[in-house]
Amino acid sequence: MPYSAEISRSNPTCFLFLLDQSKSMLGPIGGGSSKTKADAVAESLNRLLYTLVLRCVWGQNVLDRFHVGVLGYGRQVAPALGGTLAGRELVPISELARGPLRVEQHVHRVDDGRGGQVEQVVKMPVWFDPVGDGKTPMCQCLEYAAQVVSRFLLEHPACYPPLVINLSDGEATDGDPEAAARHLRDLASEDGEVLLFNVHISSCADRAIEFPAEEVGLPDAYARRLFRMSSRLPPPMRKAARQAGLTVTTQSRGFAFNADLAAVVRFLDIGTQVDFKNFR
Amino acid sequence: MPTELPSLRWYAFHTPRRGNTPDEYEDAFAGDAATGRFAIADGASESSFTGAWAKLLVEGFVAAKDRSWRNLDWLGPPRQRWAEDIDPQPLPWYAEEKREQGAYATLLGVAFARGLWRALAIGDSCLFRIRGGKFEKSFPLVRSADFGNQPALLGSRGRPADTPAQGIRRTRGKWRPGDRFLLATDALAEWMLRRHEQAQRPADDIDRLLAEPSPQDTFAAWVEERRKNQGLRNDDVTLVVIDL
Numbered sequence: 001m002p003y004s005a006e007i008s009r010s011n012p013t014c015f016l017f018l019l020d021q022s023k024s025m026l027g028p029i030g031g032g033s034s035k036t037k038a039d040a041v042a043e044s045l046n047r048l049l050y051t052l053v054l055r056c057v058w059g060q061n062v063l064d065r066f067h068v069g070v071l072g073y074g075r076q077v078a079p080a081l082g083g084t085l086a087g088r089e090l091v092p093i094s095e096l097a098r099g100p101l102r103v104e105q106h107v108h109r110v111d112d113g114r115g116g117q118v119e120q121v122v123k124m125p126v127w128f129d130p131v132g133d134g135k136t137p138m139c140q141c142l143e144y145a146a147q148v149v150s151r152f153l154l155e156h157p158a159c160y161p162p163l164v165i166n167l168s169d170g171e172a173t174d175g176d177p178e179a180a181a182r183h184l185r186d187l188a189s190e191d192g193e194v195l196l197f198n199v200h201i202s203s204c205a206d207r208a209i210e211f212p213a214e215e216v217g218l219p220d221a222y223a224r225r226l227f228r229m230s231s232r233l234p235p236p237m238r239k240a241a242r243q244a245g246l247t248v249t250t251q252s253r254g255f256a257f258n259a260d261l262a263a264v265v266r267f268l269d270i271g272t273q274v275d276f277k278n279f280r
Numbered sequence: 281m282p283t284e285l286p287s288l289r290w291y292a293f294h295t296p297r298r299g300n301t302p303d304e305y306e307d308a309f310a311g312d313a314a315t316g317r318f319a320i321a322d323g324a325s326e327s328s329f330t331g332a333w334a335k336l337l338v339e340g341f342v343a344a345k346d347r348s349w350r351n352l353d354w355l356g357p358p359r360q361r362w363a364e365d366i367d368p369q370p371l372p373w374y375a376e377e378k379r380e381q382g383a384y385a386t387l388l389g390v391a392f393a394r395g396l397w398r399a400l401a402i403g404d405s406c407l408f409r410i411r412g413g414k415f416e417k418s419f420p421l422v423r424s425a426d427f428g429n430q431p432a433l434l435g436s437r438g439r440p441a442d443t444p445a446q447g448i449r450r451t452r453g454k455w456r457p458g459d460r461f462l463l464a465t466d467a468l469a470e471w472m473l474r475r476h477e478q479a480q481r482p483a484d485d486i487d488r489l490l491a492e493p494s495p496q497d498t499f500a501a502w503v504e505e506r507r508k509n510q511g512l513r514n515d516d517v518t519l520v521v522i523d524l
Contacts, residue, residue, distance in 0.1 A: 008299060060372065
């Protein structure tokens with residue numbers, strides 16, 4: 001059965017995030033938030049990377065169950081992690097844990113349960129800062145992602161299939177990305193095909209469409225193309241989507257259209273779920 | 281009082297996941313023939329310091345005073361002990377955050393008294409009763425297909441969600457001399473139910489294991505053979521056998 005391989009130090013899987021860093025990302029995100037799209041995506045992705053780190057912490061160690069990378073596309077197509085991880089395509093999660101740009105401390109005031117309030121310090125590691133410059137060379141980035149994932153598959157042929165999540169607010173400016181997307185999805189480990197998910201970041205107030213199961217009903221040709229570029233959700237993610245109150249079927253794709261900040265966060269959470277039963 | 285208790289013999293077996301070292305084993309078991317109480321626990325691999333928590337849980341269940349084991353009133357001291365042991369350790373910032381979340385484990389406990397047994401379960405560690413070589417009772421899960429969902433877990437931090445009220449299952453029954461009870465963590469329990477559904481008589485496999493000259497030494501190989509050939513999931517495995 002595909003998507004059932006164990007995820008362990010000896011058989012890790014990989015998560016690769018493709019991040020639109022074009023100029024339009026500096027516009028405000030839809031859904032009433034005052035943040036720019038670039039800010040919102042950087043914040044969500046930094047938070048997600050932290051969640052992935054925490055899933056692999058074991059006592060005082062971090063088990064390298066995941067290798068993680070972020071590729072940016074805008075003025076250039078290049079790895080987007082900074083600091084000691086600058087230039088790296090995929091890094092074992094233990095290195096990611098040790099290498100944020102900085103760890104911010106956010107102070108929240110919370111009820112102390114006795115009628116007063118106490119300050120609670122929450123640590124927020126930052127691996128990369130928002131960027132918005134240049135066009136949207138999505139095709140080139142998908143091709144680059146295919147090379148990175150191919151190299152990972154050579155080293156880990158029996159891995160739980162790698163997951164690639166592409167976050168963008170607009171159409172590719174370097175051609176039709178469907179062929180590059182298909183090439184990426186055609187790559188496979190012994191446990192199944194590489195998963196490619198697409199998140200279209202909203203610039204308007206329209207409601208987000210999350211994990212649709214068919215092209216019919218999508219608002220335009222661009223949305224339908226992104227739908228076709230996206231893989232179907234494997235079982236652990238369908239379960240997570242249902243737990244989040246979304247309706248999904250076996251045909252549902254890893255695709256969100258017009259995602260506001262809440263939808264991006266929800267998508268990343270559901271899209272990176274793996275069955276803990278596969279954890280070693 | 282000892283006179284109320286059955287005479288019994290018990291054996292415990294355990295082995296880590298393939299690929300892990302013995303100190304990475306995060307199940308636990310405990311038993312006391314004098315009080316007739318036995319327990320197993322399975323530490324959740326997504327949390328930190330779970331092996332220590334699983335061990336404190338089973339020891340707490342077995343040592344709980346009188347009938348307090350039937351509720352979870354005895355969880356306070358093991359939770360305090362876990363915090364005392366774990367919280368002072370200096371850790372990197374990301375490991376501190378994970379420690380703050382606490383450790384999680386399943387728990388299955390059984391208590392034998394004169395003629396009666398009672399069991400308590402949180403999560404998917406299972407109890408089986410075998411009578412006359414036949415599988416007769418399975419608790420709390422009854423089909424191999426029941427595994428795989430996120431099991432209920434007991435948390436070490438003692439926040440409200442750490443003791444899931446809906447997740448606590450209880451059962452009771454009468455035992456007879458000659459009965460055998462098995463306590464098994466999820467991978468082995470799932471295998472037993474599946475073999476039973478396929479009319480493969482898993483109880484006979486346990487008989488053969490116990491008939492080995494040195495079953496403790498054989499257990500890891502016995503498990504590995506079933507991982508290889510019979511789809512036993514690669515996980516920590518714990519088995520407690522209680523013969524009445």
